[in-house]
Every structure is written in structure tokens, then in C-alpha cells.
Amino acid sequence: MEYDYLIKFLALGDSGVGKTSFLYQYTDGVFNARFISTVGIDFREKRLVHQYKGRNHRINLQLWDTAGQERFRSLTTAFYRDAMGFLLLFDLTNEKSFLEIRNWIEQLRMHAYCETPDIVLCGNKADLEDRRVIKEWRAKEFADKLGISYYETSAATGQNVAIVIDALLEKVMIRMESAVDKAVLPGRRGRSRDLNEPEEYSPVASSSCSC
Amino acid sequence: MSLNLQYEAIGKGFVQQYYALFDDPVQRPNLANMYNVESSFMTFEGTQLQGSVKIMEKLLSLSFQKISRAITAIDSQPMFDGGVIINVLGRLQTDEDIPQAYIQTFILKPIEGSFFVQHDIFRLVLHNTA
Numbered sequence: 001m002e003y004d005y006l007i008k009f010l011a012l013g014d015s016g017v018g019k020t021s022f023l024y025q026y027t028d029g030v031f032n033a034r035f036i037s038t039v040g041i042d043f044r045e046k047r048l049v050h051q052y053k054g055r056n057h058r059i060n061l062q063l064w065d066t067a068g069q070e071r072f073r074s075l076t077t078a079f080y081r082d083a084m085g086f087l088l089l090f091d092l093t094n095e096k097s098f099l100e101i102r103n104w105i106e107q108l109r110m111h112a113y114c115e116t117p118d119i120v121l122c123g124n125k126a127d128l129e130d131r132r133v134i135k136e137w138r139a140k141e142f143a144d145k146l147g148i149s150y151y152e153t154s155a156a157t158g159q160n161v162a163i164v165i166d167a168l169l170e171k172v173m174i175r176m177e178s179a180v181d182k183a184v185l186p187g188r189r190g191r192s193r194d195l196n197e198p199e200e201y202s203p204v205a206s207s208s209c210s211c
Numbered sequence: 212m213s214l215n216l217q218y219e220a221i222g223k224g225f226v227q228q229y230y231a232l233f234d235d236p237v238q239r240p241n242l243a244n245m246y247n248v249e250s251s252f253m254t255f256e257g258t259q260l261q262g263s264v265k266i267m268e269k270l271l272s273l274s275f276q277k278i279s280r281a282i283t284a285i286d287s288q289p290m291f292d293g294g295v296i297i298n299v300l301g302r303l304q305t306d307e308d309i310p311q312a313y314i315q316t317f318i319l320k321p322i323e324g325s326f327f328v329q330h331d332i333f334r335l336v337l338h339n340t341a
Binding site: 014015016035036037038039040041042067068069071072073074076077078 | 255256258273274275305306308309311312334335336337338339340341
């Protein structure tokens, strides 16, 4: 099947927060998983049709997962390369995983194609209400401060899983639409230029990033 | 001091003992005895640590419960101060994650008929390109 867009999302967060289960839930347990051992990446693909501005876009969505190396804080630049959207997960029953979100955002901003990429924060394991230690308002307030959206999810029941992916897809599509004119897309960080212009230094060059 | 010709046996024996402690969560804190309070260095995935306290903080902060290992090669050489340099090539699996290759280098420094780990460098074998 042909597609119009290839879009790559990364799932990030401490080990044990449910990244793999989340992606598994989204793909209904049916996915093409591929593991690239040299870079420690496990990724799945899903084809879908996304409606944007009344038009149907055929999308090949790649969902990249770590393979446990985040335990060692060893994500290589290859992992972040060309990613357009970021699913940042923590475990509502684990305080530390929530506190680590700040570090993950730092990492992400350092390695992503721009400093303000599209991120959705997910408080996962919402089904374990009796074991919850992070209150909804607390996570919400945190996300608001960072200017990112927040959802409570459950990879076990499927709560908000598809909604989160759709929300992220929507953000990415909006950015892609607005970036087309400026030729600022992932993988071209800091090298943005109008393709119609000669490759000379232009003192009036506007912001190099669409974000 | 002169070269210690037992380097091969020391290397193998050390690695076996070190990982036996490391891989058992109950015994992992005992690794502290392998390092010196001041003069041990560790580079863990690019993070520089000095002294047994900082090193143990790092090792005990790792979040996996289970770890299993397959050692492919242990290469050792004697050093002119009587120490031994050891390079380990292996694979490890944490909990149910996919197994990962790693390399770890140790330098054992002789002290009163025994050794301590003066240098310890650890990296998963992950590249920037597929």
C-alpha cells in the first residue's frame, strides 16, 4: 500500500512505565516489530488514514521503542534522529518516573530536530487507581508549565491510547503543513533556508526553526 | 613491581566474581569492597564517577530486577606495576528486555597481596547509525 506521509514517533520515559505495552495496545497487538540491534531500537509500523483539513492522508506511522537501554541512560543520537513526535510516558503509581520527566525533556530537546518539538505527556497505568501516587492536577500543572498536553492513559484497558496518538499526529501534521514553505523539517535542524534562494549567507534570514 | 604472570587466571577469576555479585540484587551492595573510597574511577555510559561511594550510588540506581549475562571473551594483560587490565565482551539481558551487547574494561591495582578496581569503563554496544 502506498502512503502520503512517513511519520516517526518515539516513546520515551523510564523503564517500566509501560512504553512497550502502550504501543502494543495501540496496534491491537498486531504489528510488524523490527529490532535493529546496532542502535538498540525496536520499532513497529502501522498504516492509517488521518483526516486533516477535510482531506484524507495515508500515513505510515512508525512507533519507535527503546529496547531497555534507557535503564543505562544510553539512547544514541540515532534513536532521536528524524523523529517528529514524542510520547513521553510516566507511571502514575511511581513518583520517580514522574520526576524523571524533566530529564527526559532535557534529553529530548538536546537531541530532537528542534528545541520545542511536539510532545504529549502520558500518565500511564491510570487503571491502577488505588496505587496512584501522582494526582491528576499535579501532572496537569506540570504539563501546562511546559506548554505540552497531558493525558491519563492505561495501556492495560486502552484508555486514551488511540486519542493520544491522534492528538500527537494532529500536532505533527499542523507543523508539517506550516513547515513545508520554510523547508524546516526534522533532520534539517539549523540548516533551514528557502530552497529557491541561492546558498548565500543572508543577513535578514528569519528564525531558523518553525517551532 | 613486576609483571604478574597469573594475569589470565586473575582476569577470569575476577570477572566471574564481580558479575556474580553484580547480577544478584541482594549481593550487589558488596561490590563496594571492590572499589577504593578515593582512587577508583568509573565511566558508566560516559558518566564519570570517582570513589566507591559515587560508584555504588550509580550501580544501585539501576532499575532492573533481573540481569543475565553471556560472556563472549575476557582478554587480560599484565601491567608493569603488577596490576592487570581486563577487557570483557559480553551480552546482558535486563528483565524481559532484548539482550544487548556491551564492553567493560577493568584495571586491577595490586594492594597488599590482593587487588582493587582502580578503573572501570562500561558501555553498551550501540551505534549512531544502523
